[in-house]
Amino acid sequence: MQHPESLQYLGVRDDIAARIAGGEFKPGERLPSERQLQIGGGVARGTVREALFQLEAEGVIYRKDRSGWYVSPPPVVYDPTRWEGFMSYVEAQGRRPATETLSKTDIVCDGMLAEIFSRPIGSPMYWIRRRRSVDGRAVLFESIVVDASLAPGLIDHDLNGSLTSVLKSVYGIGVARNKVDMRPCALTGEEAEALRVKSGLPGLNLVRTCYDAQGRVVEFDREHWRHDSLKISVDIRVR
Amino acid sequence: MQHPESLQYLGVRDDIAARIAGGEFKPGERLPSERQLQIGGGVARGTVREALFQLEAEGVIYRKDRSGWYVSPPPVVYDPTRWEGFMSYVEAQGRRPATETLSKTDIVCDGMLAEIFSRPIGSPMYWIRRRRSVDGRAVLFESIVVDASLAPGLIDHDLNGSLTSVLKSVYGIGVARNKVDMRPCALTGEEAEALRVKSGLPGLNLVRTCYDAQGRVVEFDREHWRHDSLKISVDIRVR
DNA sequence: TCTTAGACTTGGTCTAGACCAGTGCGCTCC
DNA sequence: GGAGCGCACTGGTCTAGACCAAGTCTAAGA
Numbered sequence A, B: 001m002q003h004p005e006s007l008q009y010l011g012v013r014d015d016i017a018a019r020i021a022g023g024e025f026k027p028g029e030r031l032p033s034e035r036q037l038q039i040g041g042g043v044a045r046g047t048v049r050e051a052l053f054q055l056e057a058e059g060v061i062y063r064k065d066r067s068g069w070y071v072s073p074p075p076v077v078y079d080p081t082r083w084e085g086f087m088s089y090v091e092a093q094g095r096r097p098a099t100e101t102l103s104k105t106d107i108v109c110d111g112m113l114a115e116i117f118s119r120p121i122g123s124p125m126y127w128i129r130r131r132r133s134v135d136g137r138a139v140l141f142e143s144i145v146v147d148a149s150l151a152p153g154l155i156d157h158d159l160n161g162s163l164t165s166v167l168k169s170v171y172g173i174g175v176a177r178n179k180v181d182m183r184p185c186a187l188t189g190e191e192a193e194a195l196r197v198k199s200g201l202p203g204l205n206l207v208r209t210c211y212d213a214q215g216r217v218v219e220f221d222r223e224h225w226r227h228d229s230l231k232i233s234v235d236i237r238v239r
Numbered sequence C: 001t002c003t004t005a006g007a008c009t010t011g012g013t014c015t016a017g018a019c020c021a022g023t024g025c026g027c028t029c030c
Numbered sequence D: 001g002g003a004g005c006g007c008a009c010t011g012g013t014c015t016a017g018a019c020c021a022a023g024t025c026t027a028a029g030a
Helices: A008-021 A034-041 A045-057 A086-092 A111-117 A163-171 A189-194 B008-021 B034-041 B045-058 B086-092 B111-117 B163-171 B189-194
Strands: A061-064 A068-071 A076-078 A097-108 A124-134 A137-147 A177-187 A201-211 A217-226 A230-237 B061-064 B068-071 B076-078 B097-108 B124-134 B137-147 B177-187 B201-211 B217-226 B230-237
Touching (some): A008 A045, A034 A045, A045 A061, A111 A137, A137 A163, A137 A189, A163 A217, A177 A217, A177 B201, A201 B177, B008 B034, B008 B045, B034 B045, B045 B061, B163 B217, B177 B217
Parallel strands (some): A076 A230, B076 B230
Antiparallel strands (some): A061 A068, A097 A124, A230 B177, B124 B137, B137 B217
């Protein structure tokens, strides 16, 4: 830990990082295969992989399963206090956003949701699962619950755009308050599968609770982001 | 990626996770050694390590270099909009905080700082590096720059407590606005060393810029957190 | 009682293989 | 020109070792 200069994988890591910084590999491009990098450096494949994992943790590169290692594009900047919807937000940064609705179903309130929404157990809710991409790469998986009594028929609409704007334009529901919880996590299970990443890759878990002007919970949203795709920027007055 | 049930390391991971959840190992306690876990599961040490890395990424366990793997205590909750200082914050959650000042020096504004502080290049500044711990475990490394003209003699004070309260009580400077940038990162170099973690471990990078009531930048703070030690909770009104 | 030296344990690094499953490309056939 | 097939290549998983450096503990010595 104190002798980085003597560790082979750190040498390989810095080597690859320098080649990326030097422009030999550009964002979105594929790196040489692990076995090729191995020959170049005269080290075992495990050592090369350790170096690649480090660069992945730093967000410099990412992998497509059994396809190769690629240079990461810059992350998307996200200000939870200025949330105008994913699509317009990403577009404003000159990137190409996309949304896929993976499922939309009727459910009923369980105990946890009942508490969040302050509604009785068994109340009708909508449950929506979406995957969102930037420039063709899946960066975000979200699982949304909406109070069906506030937005009846919501899931019959096209939900591949901004949910916020559908709530606003169709149902007249505006979001007045946002509660956001964030924590680093590992992407596992359905999140890892939806984002097509190896289970265990670090990510960011973001839980949003949206309230309308009357203080009712409109939307409860659990988001899982790739760790290398998001930069959060908050500007707030201290209370 | 779609057949988790057939992968050995996921089996080992779930095994260990279940033993932790079942109370066999409690927060702060050490797990059996990798070689012992290996015998128990009948797998190679590399496979056991892969399972441990996954649990580490999930924040379930952490490691002390060459000492062993330990069960993680719960994370600290941090609301950047209600910042009252690390010490009181952690104490309010029933934990034991500690701060070590690693260095405090006079510096002069370089180009980047000049822009942030809106001060001429060469202006005097103070540069403070601190390590902060919860229950004896280092969780946060921070590098702070303070405008020396606003708080002359600041570094002669004891800085192992709350910097905010020193600025307030000694210099009458209150923080009125906070700009916070957050992004997942890998802990490397001096951060990794200060937190005594392996270089490349995922972490959270938090950059705070504090403004006083006149809009002057008082403090510029770069924090690196262990990824498993922090949960961020923001409650905001949408603008 | 406190310190110290040394043995032992632990995780950290590294090698050199093996086999598997999914990707992607080129070739063939229609 | 398009569709389908097959194979080479890629990363993913796993084994079975080796050696090292730093942490930990114990027993001897001051």
